[in-house]
Amino acid sequence: xxxxxxxxxxxxxxxxxxxxxxxxxxxxxxxxxxxxxxxxxxxxxxxxxxxxxxxxxxxxxxxxxxxxxxxxxxxxxxxxxxxxxxxxxxxxxxxxxxxxxxxxxxxxxxxxxxxxxxxxxxxxxxxxxxxxxxxxxxxxxxxxxxxxxxxxxxxxxxxxxxxxxxxxxxxxxxxxxxxxxxxxxxxxxxxxxxxxxxxxxxxxxxxxxxxxxxxxxxxxxxxxxxx
Amino acid sequence: xxxxxxxxxxxxxxxxxxxxxxxxxxxxxxxxxxxxxxxxxxxxxxxxxxxxxxxxxxxxxxxxxxxxxxxxxxxxxxxxxxxxxxxxxxxxxxxxxxxxxxxxxxxxxxxxxxxxxxxxxxxxxxxxxxxxxxxxxxxxxxxxxxxxxxxxxxxxxxxxxxxxxxxxxxxxxxxxxxxxxxxxxxxxxxxxxxxxxxxxxxxxxxxxxxxxxxxxxxxxxxxxxxxxxxxxxxxxxxxxxxxxxxxxxxxxxxxxxxxxxxxxxxxxxxxxxxxxxxxxxxxxxxxxxxxxxxxxxxxxxxxxxxxxxxxxxxxxxxxxxxxxxxxxxxxxxxxxxxxxxxxxxxxxxxxxxxxxxxxxxxxxxxxxxxxxxxxxxxxxxxxxxxxxxxxxxxxxxxxxxxxxxxxxxxxxxxxxxxxxxxxxxxxxxxxxxxxxxxxxxxxxxxxxxxxxxxxxxxxxxxxxxxxxxxxxxxxxxxxxxxxxxxxxxxxxxxxxxxxxxxxxxxxxxxxxxxxxxxxxxxxxxxxxxxxxxxxxxxxxxxxxxxxxxxxxxxxxxxxxxxxxxxxxxxxxxxxxxxxxxxxxxxxxxxxxxxxxxxxxxxxxxxxxxxxxxxxxxxxxxxxxxxxxxxxxx
Numbered sequence: 001x002x003x004x005x006x007x008x009x010x011x012x013x014x015x016x017x018x019x020x021x022x023x024x025x026x027x028x029x030x031x032x033x034x035x036x037x038x039x040x041x042x043x044x045x046x047x048x049x050x051x052x053x054x055x056x057x058x059x060x061x062x063x064x065x066x067x068x069x070x071x072x073x074x075x076x077x078x079x080x081x082x083x084x085x086x087x088x089x090x091x092x093x094x095x096x097x098x099x100x101x102x103x104x105x106x107x108x109x110x111x112x113x114x115x116x117x118x119x120x121x122x123x124x125x126x127x128x129x130x131x132x133x134x135x136x137x138x139x140x141x142x143x144x145x146x147x148x149x150x151x152x153x154x155x156x157x158x159x160x161x162x163x164x165x166x167x168x169x170x171x172x173x174x175x176x177x178x179x180x181x182x183x184x185x186x187x188x189x190x191x192x193x194x195x196x197x198x199x200x201x202x203x204x205x206x207x208x209x210x211x212x213x214x215x216x217x218x219x220x221x222x223x224x225x226x227x
Numbered sequence: 228x229x230x231x232x233x234x235x236x237x238x239x240x241x242x243x244x245x246x247x248x249x250x251x252x253x254x255x256x257x258x259x260x261x262x263x264x265x266x267x268x269x270x271x272x273x274x275x276x277x278x279x280x281x282x283x284x285x286x287x288x289x290x291x292x293x294x295x296x297x298x299x300x301x302x303x304x305x306x307x308x309x310x311x312x313x314x315x316x317x318x319x320x321x322x323x324x325x326x327x328x329x330x331x332x333x334x335x336x337x338x339x340x341x342x343x344x345x346x347x348x349x350x351x352x353x354x355x356x357x358x359x360x361x362x363x364x365x366x367x368x369x370x371x372x373x374x375x376x377x378x379x380x381x382x383x384x385x386x387x388x389x390x391x392x393x394x395x396x397x398x399x400x401x402x403x404x405x406x407x408x409x410x411x412x413x414x415x416x417x418x419x420x421x422x423x424x425x426x427x428x429x430x431x432x433x434x435x436x437x438x439x440x441x442x443x444x445x446x447x448x449x450x451x452x453x454x455x456x457x458x459x460x461x462x463x464x465x466x467x468x469x470x471x472x473x474x475x476x477x478x479x480x481x482x483x484x485x486x487x488x489x490x491x492x493x494x495x496x497x498x499x500x501x502x503x504x505x506x507x508x509x510x511x512x513x514x515x516x517x518x519x520x521x522x523x524x525x526x527x528x529x530x531x532x533x534x535x536x537x538x539x540x541x542x543x544x545x546x547x548x549x550x551x552x553x554x555x556x557x558x559x560x561x562x563x564x565x566x567x568x569x570x571x572x573x574x575x576x577x578x579x580x581x582x583x584x585x586x587x588x589x590x591x592x593x594x595x596x597x598x599x600x601x602x603x604x605x606x607x608x609x610x611x612x613x614x615x616x617x618x619x620x621x622x623x624x625x626x627x628x629x630x631x632x633x634x635x636x637x638x639x640x641x642x643x644x645x646x647x648x649x650x651x652x653x654x655x656x657x658x659x660x661x662x663x664x665x666x667x668x669x670x671x672x673x674x675x676x677x678x679x680x681x682x683x684x685x686x687x688x689x690x691x692x693x694x695x696x697x698x699x700x701x702x703x704x705x706x707x708x709x710x711x712x713x714x715x716x717x718x719x720x721x722x723x724x725x726x727x728x729x730x731x732x733x734x735x736x737x738x739x740x741x742x743x744x745x746x747x748x749x750x751x752x753x754x755x756x757x758x759x760x761x762x763x764x765x766x767x768x769x770x771x772x773x774x775x776x777x778x779x780x781x782x783x784x785x786x787x788x789x790x791x792x793x794x795x796x797x798x799x800x801x802x803x804x805x806x807x808x809x810x811x812x813x814x815x816x817x818x819x820x821x822x823x824x825x826x827x828x829x830x831x832x833x834x835x836x837x838x839x840x841x842x843x844x845x846x847x848x849x850x851x852x853x854x855x856x857x858x859x860x
Contacts, residue, residue: 020609198508201663205616208656211649212612 020213024206031203035196042191048083049075051168052183054160058087059182060172061154062098062146068157069171070142070182076190079135081128082142083185085158088121096148098155100127103141116148119155124185131189142182158183240400248393257382259307259357267306271378278376289316290373298366299376305330307380308356310476311343311363314374320347321368325354328362336361346472348465348486353379353478355860385477387431387859394427395847402839409839410831414553416839417564418546421573424846425542428577431854432538434484434531435473438578438729439805442469445579448513448537450502452521457500462491462530477859484531491530512581512625515544538577541584545576548587548618556594557601558764561754561838562817563590565747568842569725570734570849572810578729581625582807588622589629589811591615596635597818599643601764607643612653616660622811623664628784629811630664631777633657638770672791684793684802691796696787707786710801719816720744723806726845732853739848746841751817753827753834763823771819778812778819 016023051072059068082102093116102110110129119125132138144157160183162168168181254261260268275290282297283290290299311325325341343365345352356363367373401419402409409416436442446467450457465471471487474480506514519540523533549567553560566572567590576583595615599607619633636657644650676690696703717723725743726734734740755763766774785808786801793803827834 194505197663197667201620201660204656204659204663205620208616208653208660209609209613211644211651211653211656212607212609 021210024210024213028203028206028210031199031206035199035203038193038195038199042193044189045192046080047188047190049186049188050183051186052160052162052181055085055158055183056161057159057180058156059159059170059177061089061151061156062144063149063151063154064146066146067173068144068182069174070144070168070184071139071171072142072168072181072184072186073137073139074132074135074186075137076186076188077133077136078189079132079140079186080130080189081126081187083124083126083187085183086119086121086123086125087156087158088119089154089156090121091153093117093119093155094153096146096150096153098149099143099145099147101143102127102129103143104132104138109140116153116155125157135188142184237404240404241397244396244400245393248389248396251392252389253382253384256385256388259359260309260380260382263307263380268380268382270381273301273376273378275373275376283373288374292367292369292371292373295369296366297369298364299373300362300364301376301378302362303360305359305361307359308363308378309381309383310379310478311354311356311365312351312379312478313365313376314351315345315367316350316372316374317345317347317370321345321371323352323368324366326364326366327356327358327360328364329358329360344473344475346483348472349474349479349482350374351478351482353476355476357860383477385860387477388855390430391427391851391855391859394423398423398843399840402836402843406832406836409835412554413560413564413835413839414550416835417553417567418550420839420843421546421549421568421576422543424568424573424843424850425546425577426539428573428850428854429535429538429542431850431859432577433474433480433858434487434534435471436466436469437731438575438580439807441579441729442466444513444581445534445537447510448516448520448579450500451506451510451513451517452524453502455502455504457502458493458496459498459500460491460493460496460530462487464497465490475858480858484529487531487534488529493524508624510581510625511621512584513579515540515584516579538579541579542576545572545583545587548591552587552590552594555591555598557598558766559597559754559814559818559821561750561835562821563594563814565750565838565842566810566813566817568839568846569743569747570846571725571727571807573846574728574849575807575810582810585622585626585629586811588618589632590814592617592619592622593632593635593815597766600635600638600770601766603640603642605643606645607639607653616657620660620664627664627668628788629781630661631780631784632811632815633661633664634777635774638773668788676791681793681803685795687793688796689791692791692794695797696790703790706799706801707783707790709799710804711782711786713800714804714806718804718806718809719813720747721806724809724813725806726849727806728849728853731857734849734852739845742841743845746838746845747817750838751821752825753829754821755823755825755827765821765823766818774815775819778815781812782809 060066062068096116097113098116098119100110100112100114101108109132110127112127114125127142146154149155159170159177159180161179162181170177170181275288276285278290279300279302280290280298281300282292282294283299284293285291321344323343323345325343327339327341329337329339331337339358341354341356343352343354398420401423402416405415405419436445438444446463449463449466459467462471465487472483474483516537517540520533520537523536528536549563553563553567556563572583572586575586592615595611595618599605599611599615615636616633619630623630623633634657637654639650639653641647641650644653672689672693676693677688681687714723720743722733722735722740722743725747726739734743786804789803790801794801829837
């Protein structure tokens with residue numbers, strides 16, 4: 001039994017040593033194959049991008065008769081939603097609804113009524129629509145209005161100072177707000193290749209180590225230390 | 228027989244040290260109290276109604292501060308006061324000002340001021356006074372209620388102080404007793420000293436975020452020790468938001484730990500957070516810490532012990548990896564030992580951070596790589612190559628800026644490989660590995676720079692800063708050079724990288740800095756002790772030149788990374804670079820100036836003993852001054 005075990009061990013060791021480079025290159029090819037698969041079938045994740053960083057003023061009370069329009073350009077493709085930051089002036093809101101619409105130049109992509117009771121102070125309001133594959137560089141218009149809301153029972157949204165080059169504009173009843181715009185976060189869907197880099201790294205490690213695998217006899221005569 | 232006698236003698240020595248330590252703790256640290264009048268010893272309680280107060284209102288047996296500068300005055304008859312203790316009830320953490328009327332060494336009256344920080348989660352404050360007083364005045368902020376007031380003049384046996392003294396004496400005794408072994412294998416001296424000091428460090432450090440971004444690192448470790456859903460307890464939340472209670476005396480420390488243990492109830496979490504089962508490669512540096520924390524949590528140990536064991540895991544990982552690095556390296560063993568035992572790297576190894584993983588694994592990789600470079604006649608085999616490639620990559624996962632170090636492998640000569648083709652495969656692979664790791668931080672920054680950087684830095688913007696650098700490359704090089712030059716000395720041989728205990732303090736006194744600098748330079752210039760042969764091994768000039776280029780490259784990457792992410796746009800200096808970022812570069816840097824021209828005729832026994840005792844003295848001094856005295860008395 002013991003002799004068989006020793007023999008088996010020796011045989012395995014010898015085989016591994018003799019074919020070390022092939023084994024390593026095999027591992028490398030497997031890793032590369034997995035890299036290819038992860039490239040072909042990436043997972044999908046959401047990514048967020050804040051356009052206005054500050055949150056320093058409110059757009060004002062939104063009640064019946066007030067209409068807020070917000071025009072922006074999407075910097076990336078695959079836009080799938082917008083987050084707005086609400087304010088209720090610290091109150092618990094009663095009846096009424098807030099109406100959200102999002103338009104491209106041609107079509108309406110979102111039509112959503114949010115009950116006032118579901119809107120809370122300093123929370124994100126998530127507006128979701130079908131993924132816009134061609135959203136990069138495209139202009140969108142968000143329209144916010146209300147029904148059944150009064151000045152006392154009204155909602156507002158946070159705004160922030162915008163930089164000169166930012167292509168966002170906010171209008172209240174058709175009048176443009178100077179220097180500021182609605183604070184919003186654009187949410188995109190994107191491909192995620194999280195396994196690509198580690199697999200590539202593993203493949204490269206196998207490739208590198210295949211240069212120093214055991215069992216190879218040196219062809220060059222050993223040189224002296226001073227060479 | 229002699230062997231048995233030796234063991235017996237060592238056992239007697241250990242027991243004697245433990246007994247002597249009791250004496251030092253009991254007599255040395257309670258000296259004043261032992262000779263104090265018996266009426267002034269023990270706990271002296273002052274009824275609240277009899278205290279001389281200003282701005283307080285007494286209600287339901289408690290004193291409430293009703294004015295902004297409410298104060299309590301207590302007069303003493305030149306009495307030695309050990310500790311001031313008072314109970315409080317406050318909705319927020321506060322700081323009290325204490326004015327002590329005491330005496331200088333000539334007996335002349337003087338006034339000293341102290342700050343007393345109290346956490347809202349606790350309900351008593353214990354402040355070390357340790358002075359003879361004629362009067363004490365304490366100012367309390369408005370709204371704080373005082374529930375009791377007393378002077379604690381009890382003779383105390385402080386277990387932390389006792390373990391510190393015993394540990395100090397035992398480690399020095401070990402170094403002296405085993406000096407012959409250490410003369411042959413300095414790495415054993417390193418291992419025993421680092422683990423011994425590390426254990427003490429873990430024990431004496433408060434259970435609180437006390438190091439750079441420790442709350443972030445702890446949060447990462449905490450998340451990692453859950454598989455799919457993170458169970459956030461009240462205690463863990465407080466660490467996450469840096470609101471955990473702080474203790475500045477032995478009693479406060481005990482109270483804080485009790486509070487944390489009581490509020491770490493995993494069956495009543497504040498929230499559950501979904502998490503991926505995969506561990507990101509950036510977080511590999513936390514693996515050992517989270518493993519130790521998880522083991523302690525699964526066993527059911529209290530939170531504070533789990534916290535300490537997580538730190539212990541980090542420390543053991545650092546010490547063991549550094550031990551193998553020192554053991555393997557062909558030259559510069561003492562340089563690596565002394566730098567590895569400097570207070571800052573030892574402190575960092577005993578807190579939650581991934582810095583020790585970076586430093587230790589880069590040192591391990593460097594050690595194997597340098598040894599291969601110095602032995603051109605020996606073939607490069609699979610395992611050493613796998614160790615240095617693996618160790619450098621593992622060290623670079625948390626901080627990829629150090630990856631240029633791997634390019635040192637390009638110096639391996641042709642005769643180390645089976646044939647020319649193998650050499651090219653290996654070297655091309657190394658270059659690819661370098662490019663792959665570089666791509667993790669260069670590509671995202673260059674291809675898709677964020678409109679903001681790290682908001683802690685102020686008006687930061689990666690995109691605008693990059694545009695500025697590309698628009699004015701020469702001006703940026705000047706900014707880089709000025710910033711680099713201004714900090715070079717401090718980061719290479721100064722307190723920032725060697726004598727810094729983060730938020731607990733930095734040794735900026737000349738005595739400590741000169742001692743540390745002298746110890747380090749002495750080691751660098753005399754680390755040739757065992758090289759008795761005619762041509763001792765040394766890096767060749769071109770190898771040193773290449774190493775210098777790589778080091779400069781890493782330093783430029785560090786400074787540039789922080790200029791882009793942490794410095795306000797257009798600033799004429801670079802913010803955010805700290806001495807600890809240079810730690811993995813110090814051994815390679817000192818290899819540049821290591822010379823074999825200076826012959827060292829010390830016997831290895833005395834030489835190694837001297838170096839280790841020097842390092843131990845520095846470590847114990849720093850620990851005593853900045854941790855034990857400040858937080859454990």
